[in-house]
Amino acid sequence: MGFLNLKTRAQKAAERDRRITVEGLCEIIKPGYRLFLSGGPATPVHTIRHLAATDHPNLQDIEVIQLTTPSDFESLRAITPSKCRFKTFSIGENSARAMQMGLLDIVPTTIAELPFMFLSGAVEIDVAIVQTSTPDKSGNVSLGTVNDVNRIAIANAAIAIAEINPNVPVTHGDTRMSLSEFDYVIESAEPLLEFSAGPYDGTLDCIGRQIATLVEDGSTVSLSMGRLFDAVAAHLREKKNLKVWTHIVSDWIIGLSESGALASYDAMRRKSPVVTTSCIGTRRLYDFVNGNPNVWLLPLFNSTHQQAMLGIKKLVSVLNVNKIDITGDSVFLSERDLQITGFDSKLNFALAATHSRGGKVIVGLRSTDRQGNSNIVISQPGSPIQNRCMLGSIRYVVTEFGVATIFAKPIRERVLALIEVAHPDHRSRLFEEAKAGGLVFGDQVFVVEHGINYPYALETMAPFKDGLAVKFRAIRPSDEDMMRRLFYQFSDEAKYLRYFTALRAMPHSEMQQYLNVDYISTLSLVGIIQTRGVGRIIAECRYSQFAEENIYEMAFIVDEHYQGRGIARYMLNRLLEIGRERGIERMSAYVLAHNAKMIAVLEKAAVPPRVIDLGEQLRYDYYL
Ligand SMILES: CC(C)(COP(=O)(O)OP(=O)(O)OC[C@H]1O[C@@H](n2cnc3c(N)ncnc32)[C@H](O)[C@@H]1OP(=O)(O)O)[C@@H](O)C(=O)NCCC(=O)NCCS
Numbered sequence: 114m115g116f117l118n119l120k121t122r123a124q125k126a127a128e129r130d131r132r133i134t135v136e137g138l139c140e141i142i143k144p145g146y147r148l149f150l151s152g153g154p155a156t157p158v159h160t161i162r163h164l165a166a167t168d169h170p171n172l173q174d175i176e177v178i179q180l181t182t183p184s185d186f187e188s189l190r191a192i193t194p195s196k197c198r199f200k201t202f203s204i205g206e207n208s209a210r211a212m213q214m215g216l217l218d219i220v221p222t223t224i225a226e227l228p229f230m231f232l233s234g235a236v237e238i239d240v241a242i243v244q245t246s247t248p249d250k251s252g253n254v255s256l257g258t259v260n261d262v263n264r265i266a267i268a269n270a271a272i273a274i275a276e277i278n279p280n281v282p283v284t285h286g287d288t289r290m291s292l293s294e295f296d297y298v299i300e301s302a303e304p305l306l307e308f309s310a311g312p313y314d315g316t317l318d319c320i321g322r323q324i325a326t327l328v329e330d331g332s333t334v335s336l337s338m339g340r341l342f343d344a345v346a347a348h349l350r351e352k353k354n355l356k357v358w359t360h361i362v363s364d365w366i367i368g369l370s371e372s373g374a375l376a377s378y379d380a381m382r383r384k385s386p387v388v389t390t391s392c393i394g395t396r397r398l399y400d401f402v403n404g405n406p407n408v409w410l411l412p413l414f415n416s417t418h419q420q421a422m423l424g425i426k427k428l429v430s431v432l433n434v435n436k437i438d439i440t441g442d443s444v445f446l447s448e449r450d451l452q453i454t455g456f457d458s459k460l461n462f463a464l465a466a467t468h469s470r471g472g473k474v475i476v477g478l479r480s481t482d483r484q485g486n487s488n489i490v491i492s493q494p495g496s497p498i499q500n501r502c503m504l505g506s507i508r509y510v511v512t513e514f515g516v517a518t519i520f521a522k523p524i525r526e527r528v529l530a531l532i533e534v535a536h537p538d539h540r541s542r543l544f545e546e547a548k549a550g551g552l553v554f555g556d557q558v559f560v561v562e563h564g565i566n567y568p569y570a571l572e573t574m575a576p577f578k579d580g581l582a583v584k585f586r587a588i589r590p591s592d593e594d595m596m597r598r599l600f601y602q603f604s605d606e607a608k609y610l611r612y613f614t615a616l617r618a619m620p621h622s623e624m625q626q627y628l629n630v631d632y633i634s635t636l637s638l639v640g641i642i643q644t645r646g647v648g649r650i651i652a653e654c655r656y657s658q659f660a661e662e663n664i665y666e667m668a669f670i671v672d673e674h675y676q677g678r679g680i681a682r683y684m685l686n687r688l689l690e691i692g693r694e695r696g697i698e699r700m701s702a703y704v705l706a707h708n709a710k711m712i713a714v715l716e717k718a719a720v721p722p723r724v725i726d727l728g729e730q731l732r733y734d735y736y737l
Pocket of ligand 1: 607608610611667668669670671672675676677678679680681682683702703704708709710711713714717
């Protein structure tokens with residue numbers, strides 16, 4: 114056992130023909146043996162099909178270890194307790210059911226610890242059967258699509274067998290092995306197993322688009338497999354200089370690469386923009402990674418270890434969950450989400466993202482489940498096969514109704530932020546239940562109807578002097594903390610210029626009136642910048658309707674550190690544009706006669722103003 118065996122194997126290999134048939138394999142396997150099979154698309158299909166079909170007397174009480182067992186594959190269907198028993202490290206719908214039927218053993222572990230189970234000998238292997246490419250001229254093969262613990266299993270198994278297959282891509286990273294490291298070779302020409310989640314719907318497209326807005330150029334993204342990740346990746350195609358560091362890449366990597374969004378291969382440091390452990394998808398993906406130096410497949414040990422990810426800046430970890438509690442702290446995982454292929458690894462990357470400079474953890478979920486129940490819940494009774502976890506490091510929760518920023522926010526603001534992105538049908542109930550449970554202030558105002566009017570389409574990004582990028586969106590009740598910071602950092606003079614009165618404080622009772630707008634008679638836009646991955650409001654503008662008239666009054670304020678870059682001018686023209694689109698006839702702004710900066714802005718609006726001199730004040734009227 115162990116690495117010492119390798120030399121012996123290499124020597125032995127030279128001495129004999131190691132090709133065997135699957136019938137021959139049955140002579141090698143003895144009752145009670147423990148078999149390791151490479152998983153996912155690297156499943157040695159030819160061998161497994163034969164083992165499932167044969168009645169060979171040696172196949173008794175065999176224990177089969179496979180990390181990612183394709184859920185609909187015959188290896189699972191072939192389980193009969195007398196013939197073989199499965200051991201896996203994943204918990205998913207199929208495996209949970211199989212466990213209840215006594216057909217499966219599940220070993221709870223984390224993805225980072227898994228390699229040590231094999232390395233330490235805690236999980237001993239009699240026969241490892243691993244799918245590889247066919248050997249090149251030098252006698253080297255590639256582990257192809259999956260490089261999780263295969264190399265460790267081969268090194269530590271008493272007998273190592275390569276199922277060589279010309280359909281297996283030759284991948285880069287750490288997948289090359291000498292065929293001499295195997296005791297036997299089985300030839301196969303079976304097509305590789307393919308996995309496709311199918312197209313994603315409009316809801317996931319919307320979630321994916323919003324997640325992509327949170328990803329800055331130059332980030333390293335940690336995506337996984339499934340429709341949500343397909344949607345996110347599709348919207349990342351407009352980014353620049355992205356890298357990928359993850360556990361699984363799927364077909365989404367092709368579009369990301371072809372769009373030019375990925376950083377190029379770093380020839381100096383010999384670093385690829387994409388690091389993964391497995392490639393699980395369709396034949397297109399397997400062809401894409403074949404001979405592609407831009408995609409590196411590293412073993413689990415190297416790719417998922419926290420140490421390996423230290424130093425990655427702007428690591429963005431995206432998680433998909435089934436449900437999330439209203440404080441954003443406790444997530445309920447998808448029952449279909451295998452731990453190995455899914456959640457455990459995603460948590461591993463989420464942890465790394467928390468340690469990463471400029472990193473962030475983003476959770477995406479649909480606002481409702483198939484039955485129409487809210488996926489944002491006050492609390493949820495557990496179910497025995499449902500994974501749940503306390504994450505504690507989520508920064509953003511994204512549904513089709515928007516992005517809830519919960520990072521560093523107190524519970525009452527997190528609750529409001531999550532209700533804002535809950536399905537409108539559930540917002541009232543969630544708010545009342547949260548109030549009853551003391552999760553928001555007793556006097557908290559939250560007008561559900563306002564949320565329903567929320568104008569998502571008004572979201573824009575705009576560039577300003579010195580490379581400043583500002584996102585503008587309509588204000589939300591959960592912006593209280595950011596608006597408080599904006600308000601209190603202004604000088605008394607600036608507050609006077611804005612509110613025309615010596616306003617010293619803006620307590621919660623008043624601030625929430627300011628934040629709860631109906632987006633129709635009153636519309637407020639906030640300008641947000643990201644500093645080290647944290648959002649901050651630096652500007653606000655609004656218009657409000659004069660009573661019973663089609664005339665609206667505008668007002669503006671910009672953080673003193675960001676003035677003079679054209680932000681107020683942009684906001685003025687934006688409000689005029691929105692006003693015109695909404696059929697408003699006149700928009701006006703009152704300004705103190707000595708407010709030279711605001712006057713300079715108002716004078717040069719895209720719509721020529723008519724100026725009314727009111728003595729101490731001027732009124733700028735814009736007829737649309
Ligand atoms: C007025 C205010 C909103 C302007 O924001 P801003 O983002 O700095 O504005 P902009 O950068 O778009 O434009 C500022 C303009 O003022 C000009 N300006 C700056 N200082 C000036 C001064 N002392 N005298 C005259 N014009 C001045 C700038 O040159 C610029 O005009 P330009 O683009 O033609 O050169 C901001 O100063 C503020 O928040 N003030 C306090 C609140 C307030 O007065 N609100 C208005 C109530 S309606």
